[in-house]
Amino acid sequence: MNKLEPLPPATAFCGLDVSAASLAAALFKPDQSLAERAFPNSRSGHRSLLLWLGASKARVRISLEATGVYSLDVALALEADPRCEVAVLNPKLVNRFAQTLSRTKTDAADAVVLAEYSRRMPFTPWQRPGIKQLGLRALGRHIESLTNDLIGVKNRLHAAQSAAATPQAVRCDLEQAQLALERRILKMRQEAGKLVAGDDQLRRRFHLLTTIPGIAEVSALTILCELLLLPPEMTVRQWVAMSGLDPAHRQSGTSLNKPSRISRTGNRHLRRALYMPALSAARFDPHLRGFYLALRQRHKTALQALMAVARKMLHAIYGIFKSGQPYNGQLLFPQLELEVKSIAG
Numbered sequence: 100m101n102k103l104e105p106l107p108p109a110t111a112f113c114g115l116d117v118s119a120a121s122l123a124a125a126l127f128k129p130d131q132s133l134a135e136r137a138f139p140n141s142r143s144g145h146r147s148l149l150l151w152l153g154a155s156k157a158r159v160r161i162s163l164e165a166t167g168v169y170s171l172d173v174a175l176a177l178e179a180d181p182r183c184e185v186a187v188l189n190p191k192l193v194n195r196f197a198q199t200l201s202r203t204k205t206d207a208a209d210a211v212v213l214a215e216y217s218r219r220m221p222f223t224p225w226q227r228p229g230i231k232q233l234g235l236r237a238l239g240r241h242i243e244s245l246t247n248d249l250i251g252v253k254n255r256l257h258a259a260q261s262a263a264a265t266p267q268a269v270r271c272d273l274e275q276a277q278l279a280l281e282r283r284i285l286k287m288r289q290e291a292g293k294l295v296a297g298d299d300q301l302r303r304r305f306h307l308l309t310t311i312p313g314i315a316e317v318s319a320l321t322i323l324c325e326l327l328l329l330p331p332e333m334t335v336r337q338w339v340a341m342s343g344l345d346p347a348h349r350q351s352g353t354s355l356n357k358p359s360r361i362s363r364t365g366n367r368h369l370r371r372a373l374y375m376p377a378l379s380a381a382r383f384d385p386h387l388r389g390f391y392l393a394l395r396q397r398h399k400t401a402l403q404a405l406m407a408v409a410r411k412m413l414h415a416i417y418g419i420f421k422s423g424q425p426y427n428g429q430l431l432f433p434q435l436e437l438e439v440k441s442i443a444g
Contacts, residue, residue, distance in 0.1 A: 108158065109157070109158045109159060109160035109184055109217075109222075110129040110157040110158060111126060111127060111128055111129055111152075111155045111157040111158070111159045111160070112126070112127040112159070112160050112161075112214050112215075112217035112218040113125065113126045113127075113152060113159050113160065113161040113162070113213075113214055113217060114126075114161075114162055114163070114209070114210045114211060114212060114213025114214030114215070114216065114217060115148075115161055115162070115163040115173070115210060115213060116163070116164070116206045116207075116209040116210040116213065117140065117163055117164065117166050117169050117170045117173060118140065118166075118169065118206065119140065119169050120139065120140055121137055121138065121139060121140055121144075121206070122137065122138040122139070122140050122144060122148060122173060123135075123137050123206035123207050123209065123210040124136050124137070124138065124148060124151070124210055125207070125210035125211040125213070125214040126151075126152065126155065126159070126214065127214050127217075127218055128155050128157070129155065129157050133211070133214075135207060135210065135211070136151060137206075137207075138151075140169060140172075140173065142172075142176075145172070145173055145176040145177075146176075148173070148176075148177075149176065149177070149180055149183075152182070152183065153182060157182075158182055158183075158184070159182060159183050159184070160183075160184045160186070160217045160218075160222060161177055161183055161184065161185050161186070161217060162186045162188055162193075162213045162214070162216045162217040163185070163186075163187060163188070163213060164187070164188055164189075164190045164193055164213070165187050165188065165189060165190065166190070168237075170187065171233075174187050174225060175227065178225060178227050179227075184222065184224055185224065185225045186217070186222055186223055186224065186225055187225040188213075188216070189341075189365065191365075193212065193213065193216060196212065196215075196216055196220070197209070197212040200212055200215060226328075226330045226331075228327075228328045231294055231297070231298050231301070232327045232328055233328075234294055235291055235294045235295070235301070235323070235324050235327060236324050236325070236327065236328055238287055238290055238291040238294070238324065239291065239320065239321055239323075239324025239325065239368075240324070240368065241287055242284060242287045242288060242291070242320075242321070243321065243368060243371075245280055245283055245284050245287065246284060248280055249277065249280040249281065249284065252273060252276050252277050252280060253277060255273055256270065256273040256274060256277060259273055288317070288320065291320055291324070292320070295320070295323070301323065301327070303423070304323060304327075304420060305319055305320070305323055307419045307420065307423070307424075307425060307426075308322060308323060308416065308419075310419070310425035310426040311376070311380070311412065311415055311416065311419070311426040312379070312380050312383055312384035312387070312426070313375075313376035313377065313378070313379035313380030313381075313383065313384065313387075313412070314376045314380075314412075318372060318375065318376045321368075321372040322369070322372045322373065322376075322416070325366060325368050325369040325372060326338075326369070326416070326420075329341065335413070335414055335417040335418075338413055338417055339410055339413055339414075340362075340365060341365045341366055341369075342365045342366050342369045342370055342373070342410075342413060343361060343362050343363045343365030343366065343367065343370055344361050344362075344365070344370060344373075344406060344409055344410045344413060345361065345362050345365075345410075346360070346361060346362070360403070361406050370409070373409040373412060373413065374405075374409065376409075376412060377405055377406075377408040377409035377412055378405060380408060380412060381404070381405060381408045384428060385428065386428030386429070386431060386432045387408050387411060387412070387428065389432070390407070390408060390411060390432060391404050391405070391407075391408050394407055411431060411432075414431065415431050418430070418431070
């Protein structure tokens, strides 16, 4: 069937629990009977899964959790088949749904929960990313991992240099490990820079990011890597929810009244990437600093105010991507212009 032709609605619903080595599948067939099976998480396993799904002679709606590289290949294989509709879901969203159905936690039980999600919940199709976007995101995540390793090595080296009992051989080895990691990070950033420079949209968005105070080239690259796979139809509120920067309130009657905090139900890599830029912007950008100080005057904690700044920066990024225009704090805070001058001055 040609993907350009109208497709019939889904009449079979599948849940797929993905791990590094295996896929647990649960399928509600058109007659509502449930079939379950396990497959290897490999190319041959993906082909066997498609053959098994095709045996139902129906269009299949499939839900699976986003588990990084483990779910990406199978999602690409399923999305390429015109008989399949694929949704890649936030694991925390699935977990909340699962709590209403079952307390059992096994791969097979999780697959059944995902099949129920396919059958009951609104469907948002997964958008296949481009090759460059996939490559840049992989580079960004690898750079983040190497950076975390570098921080660990630096901490160990500092401790080793402070302890008189540490042998010189240990210190030399840690110094060499630090230099090696720094070289690897530099090389990966150069490779990522080549990908950005070779694509007009990526290059344009990278430049726009650097117009926001607090976002330099390193931060811009990390943020871009996390945002470029998002569907273009997403709203700014969905961006915020996806990042886990949306506020979560915990109040009920008179017995429960806890301070608000961010939900953390989203992309932790993006939250980390925004933290240092938000810290810098809250000090040096007059508009974001005014916003930060206004929140502090309303008795928000420093961390609450800083997360609000990160959330506003995400709004700013969404706006400059949509408009193609550089950052303008007056457009982000038109109602706070007078407050900014009085507070920040």
